[in-house]
Amino acid sequence: MSSTDGAAPPPEVMSIASPINLVLFSVFALLVYMQFRPKAPATxxxxxxxxxxxxxxxKTLLEFNGENDKPVYLAVRGRVFDVSPGRNFYGPGGPYENFAxxxxxxxxxxxxxxxxxxxxxLSAPLDDLKDLNTDQLENLQGWEERFSEKYLVVGKLVAEGDPDAPKS
Structure with a gap:
């Protein structure tokens, strides 16, 4: 058959290395690299x-009142709590700053x-709270439970002269 008899020209053979295939392969390689490249260690x-x-x-507890970027501690029934996360309430300028x-x-x-x-x-014996009535003791118990759930206990409070008291 001759090419002049109206037949369709022979199909061209497509090469694997065509420009579109090279672009697609490059994008695929880039995506694979991005997925598996070494990641910077998390800091x-x-x-x-x-x-x-x-x-x-x-006396030693008094310095933990939140001033000069110090932590904020307060004591409840002999347990010292770090209330620094609640600095807005217990620290300088807060509504409960007297307790810091x-x-x-x-x-x-x-x-x-x-x-x-x-x-x-501050040199006197610790308040024994013996004069509190039932309602007042319940109030105190509620506060103590709230502090125990929310804040870390960082120490205990003892009177000056107590055998456990830190030596100055």
Whole structure:
């Protein structure tokens, strides 16, 4: 047959190395590389310094009132809680700032955040809370449970002169 008799021209053989195939292969190779390339190691945020359980007296607890970027601690019935995550409430300028660095037991029992609820003489024996009535003890118990659920216990509070008291 001749090419002049109106028959269709012979089909052209497509090459594997056609431009479109090269572009598709390049995109595929790039996607595979992006998926399996070495990833930068994940960097974790710096952990806070470890908190060591320690014994406090009213005088040594006082410095943990949140000023000068110090942690905020307060004591309830002899247990010292790190309330630093609640710095907006317990730290400087917060509504409960009077309790920062102090034994807050009596104030919490009375639902009073006034300074009169705080022990003025830091060398005196700890408040034994024996004069509290049932409602006040329940208030205190509720606060203590809330603190236990929410904050870390970082120490215990003892009176000045107690055998467990830290030596100055």
């Amino acid at each position: 974790l945020p710096k952990a806070p310094p470890p908190v060591v359980f320690r014994t406090f007296t009213p 660095g102090r034994d807050a037991s009596r104030g919490l029992a009375f639902q009073s955040f006034d300074r009169e609820m705080l022990t003025e003489d």
